[in-house]
Amino acid sequence: MSMSGVIVRRLAVIGVGLIGGSLARALRRAGVVGEIVGVDLDRDNLVRAHEFGVVDCGAETLAAGVAGADLVFLSVPVCAIPAVVRDLIPHLAPGAIVTDGGSVKGEVVAACEPLMPPGTHFVGGHPIAGTEHSGVEASFATLYEGKRCIVTPTPRTDVTALGTVVRLWEAAGSEVVLMDAEKHDRLVAAISHLPHMVAYALVNAVEGYDRFEEGILRYSAGGFRDFTRIASSDPAMWRDIALMNREGVIEMMDHFAAYFATLRSLVAAGDADGLERFFRESKESRDAIL
Amino acid sequence: MSMSGVIVRRLAVIGVGLIGGSLARALRRAGVVGEIVGVDLDRDNLVRAHEFGVVDCGAETLAAGVAGADLVFLSVPVCAIPAVVRDLIPHLAPGAIVTDGGSVKGEVVAACEPLMPPGTHFVGGHPIAGTEHSGVEASFATLYEGKRCIVTPTPRTDVTALGTVVRLWEAAGSEVVLMDAEKHDRLVAAISHLPHMVAYALVNAVEGYDRFEEGILRYSAGGFRDFTRIASSDPAMWRDIALMNREGVIEMMDHFAAYFATLRSLVAAGDADGLERFFRESKESRDAIL
Ligand SMILES: NC(=O)c1ccc[n+]([C@@H]2O[C@H](COP(=O)([O-])OP(=O)(O)OC[C@H]3O[C@@H](n4cnc5c(N)ncnc54)[C@H](OP(=O)(O)O)[C@@H]3O)[C@@H](O)[C@H]2O)c1
Ligand SMILES: NC(=O)c1ccc[n+]([C@@H]2O[C@H](COP(=O)([O-])OP(=O)(O)OC[C@H]3O[C@@H](n4cnc5c(N)ncnc54)[C@H](OP(=O)(O)O)[C@@H]3O)[C@@H](O)[C@H]2O)c1
Numbered sequence: 001m002s003m004s005g006v007i008v009r010r011l012a013v014i015g016v017g018l019i020g021g022s023l024a025r026a027l028r029r030a031g032v033v034g035e036i037v038g039v040d041l042d043r044d045n046l047v048r049a050h051e052f053g054v055v056d057c058g059a060e061t062l063a064a065g066v067a068g069a070d071l072v073f074l075s076v077p078v079c080a081i082p083a084v085v086r087d088l089i090p091h092l093a094p095g096a097i098v099t100d101g102g103s104v105k106g107e108v109v110a111a112c113e114p115l116m117p118p119g120t121h122f123v124g125g126h127p128i129a130g131t132e133h134s135g136v137e138a139s140f141a142t143l144y145e146g147k148r149c150i151v152t153p154t155p156r157t158d159v160t161a162l163g164t165v166v167r168l169w170e171a172a173g174s175e176v177v178l179m180d181a182e183k184h185d186r187l188v189a190a191i192s193h194l195p196h197m198v199a200y201a202l203v204n205a206v207e208g209y210d211r212f213e214e215g216i217l218r219y220s221a222g223g224f225r226d227f228t229r230i231a232s233s234d235p236a237m238w239r240d241i242a243l244m245n246r247e248g249v250i251e252m253m254d255h256f257a258a259y260f261a262t263l264r265s266l267v268a269a270g271d272a273d274g275l276e277r278f279f280r281e282s283k284e285s286r287d288a289i290l
Numbered sequence: 291m292s293m294s295g296v297i298v299r300r301l302a303v304i305g306v307g308l309i310g311g312s313l314a315r316a317l318r319r320a321g322v323v324g325e326i327v328g329v330d331l332d333r334d335n336l337v338r339a340h341e342f343g344v345v346d347c348g349a350e351t352l353a354a355g356v357a358g359a360d361l362v363f364l365s366v367p368v369c370a371i372p373a374v375v376r377d378l379i380p381h382l383a384p385g386a387i388v389t390d391g392g393s394v395k396g397e398v399v400a401a402c403e404p405l406m407p408p409g410t411h412f413v414g415g416h417p418i419a420g421t422e423h424s425g426v427e428a429s430f431a432t433l434y435e436g437k438r439c440i441v442t443p444t445p446r447t448d449v450t451a452l453g454t455v456v457r458l459w460e461a462a463g464s465e466v467v468l469m470d471a472e473k474h475d476r477l478v479a480a481i482s483h484l485p486h487m488v489a490y491a492l493v494n495a496v497e498g499y500d501r502f503e504e505g506i507l508r509y510s511a512g513g514f515r516d517f518t519r520i521a522s523s524d525p526a527m528w529r530d531i532a533l534m535n536r537e538g539v540i541e542m543m544d545h546f547a548a549y550f551a552t553l554r555s556l557v558a559a560g561d562a563d564g565l566e567r568f569f570r571e572s573k574e575s576r577d578a579i580l
Binding site: 192195199204209225228236252261264272280283287288289 | 420467481486493494506513515517523536542544549556557562572573577578
């Protein structure tokens with residue numbers, strides 16, 4: 001491999017699951033990393049990551065994993081990120097950059113940035129990409145291709161470190177958008193967290209409908225299956241997201257509930273024009289993002 | 291074509307759109323119909339249906355279309371079905387069977403069955419299959435393959451007519467389930483009508499979220515797009531469904547709203563265990579229908 005395009009000489013991936021594994025695969029394919037070291041609480045997952053060639057080696061400890069790394073990527077559950085940063089700090093190389101892929105940014109950036117010793121840097125990030133599957137076996141090199149990645153600098157962020165993180169996501173195929181962490185959390189509450197809350201509640205509501213003896217979900221057709229695919233997502237991950245973006249999630253849930261109540265009153269009133277208008281506006285918005 | 295497998299000698303399809311066009315294509319491919327005559331309010335659609343070979347001829351009037359037909363399939367908007375049945379009755383051949391594919395059954399069956407002259411028969415039906423597209427150009431022969439079709443006989447339904455309708459859907463590749471019309475309407479309210487109401491409200495809520503200057507839907511990833519695909523469905527069709535299955539739709543909307551409110555209080559309380567349990571139950575139900 002030519003070293004000319006290398007952005008990161010030694011990359012440490014903490015949590016080599018869907019998100020970390022996919023970034024490792026994408027960066028290796030792009031030829032922009034030297035060596036990739038993996039760390040994972042789940043030893044079997046780490047062994048598989050090594051077997052699949054996603055990482056060059058698996059480190060036994062966080063200390064060994066981050067030693068000598070110029071960039072550390074955190075793709076552990078979002079609630080765990082601040083604690084992991086606290087634990088790895090004593091072992092960081094001078095000038096090291098720590099960045100993450102956690103789905104919530106406000107609390108993460110606020111907790112991590114102040115911890116960083118002088119000359120080391122924290123930059124928050126979140127790829128708007130994913131699937132409902134977990135673990136390194138679900139990872140693939142093209143996950144980030146053509147997707148947006150939101151990076152959330154603060155006024156204190158080092159510009160060189162920011163530039164490295166941006167180039168990394170671009171090398172993985174993403175379009176990087178810079179945004180403050182607060183705004184990020186409102187945005188994802190709307191386009192990602194709310195839809196997940198709605199899908200989880202919908203499946204439970206339909207399953208809990210007790211007018212029928214038999215399970216009624218077996219009657220569902222393709223529309224229902226596609227619509228509820230995101231309700232297959234990892235419950236622990238979504239618990240963390242709901243806990244860490246509580247304010248944003250509640251705001252969007254209330255916002256949605258108001259629209260849903262409006263629609264309910266149109267149905268109850270048998271308001272043909274109002275119903276058609278409501279559905280048409282929705283269709284137009286939806287078709288515009290096709 | 292051998293006539294040995296023919297179930298219907300002359301089939302009239304009233305409304306040759308997605309549903310009627312797909313049934314015509316499927317039955318022709320299966321070799322179970324002699325001649326197919328189409329009738330459609332939309333003349334351009336009817337011309338295309340003829341050009342595509344979906345129908346053998348297009349009739350100018352309902353009278354000409356149903357004349358001599360042993361089976362008439364109604365795939366017009368569900369609100370229009372009772373009026374069309376009233377209009378076509380004077381022209382029906384003796385022994386003719388009229389059946390439909392409308393998404394709501396209670397009101398349709400209650401309105402149509404009593405209209406039928408002695409020796410002619412109405413049988414309600416509803417294929418649990420569809421897409422978010424409309425018109426004959428969206429129709430295809432395999433739409434019903436491997437899908438369920440609910441047929442809703444009443445105590446007054448003629449068994450021979452019922453048998454013909456069942457064999458027709460089976461020839462199109464569907465598994466037929468018999469159910470009373472009331473139960474059908476509750477079932478589809480849960481698995482189809484509620485998800486559509488939720489999807490339409492979700493897209494409008496996200497689009498109507500005004501914290502951002504720019505349109506935020508452009509940040510949405512694959513999950514949001516899949517989740518909201520059904521919000522691209524025909525607004526007029528969904529207006530009709532909401533009007534005709536009002537009671538069932540309202541009941542399910544209220545049922546969903548209660549689950550959504552429960553989830554909201556788990557988020558507001560920061561109840562980690564409760565949230566994980568809620569998400570896990572949903573994931574388990576969803577994964578069971580994969
Ligand atoms: N999935 C998505 O669609 C998506 C999209 C964008 C962002 N994200 C974010 O990406 C992050 C990772 O999600 P993922 O879907 O990749 O999860 P994943 O596939 O489950 O991978 C996470 C891995 O990290 C390990 N881990 C947990 N705690 C750790 C710790 N303290 N130190 C080292 N390893 C640890 C996990 O092991 P155990 O299984 O033993 O805990 C697991 O192997 C989360 O912050 C999530 O919010 C996810
Ligand atoms: N789409 C689905 O996913 C789905 C699934 C299951 C059941 N259904 C049911 O199937 C039926 C048809 O839906 P579709 O999706 O096939 O609609 P579609 O593609 O729009 O086709 C309906 C056709 O019927 C024509 N039409 C309307 N009123 C008529 C009348 N009085 N006489 C003759 N033709 C008339 C329409 O013309 P104009 O466009 O000029 O009105 C249109 O060409 C509805 O009852 C619906 O509830 C739909």
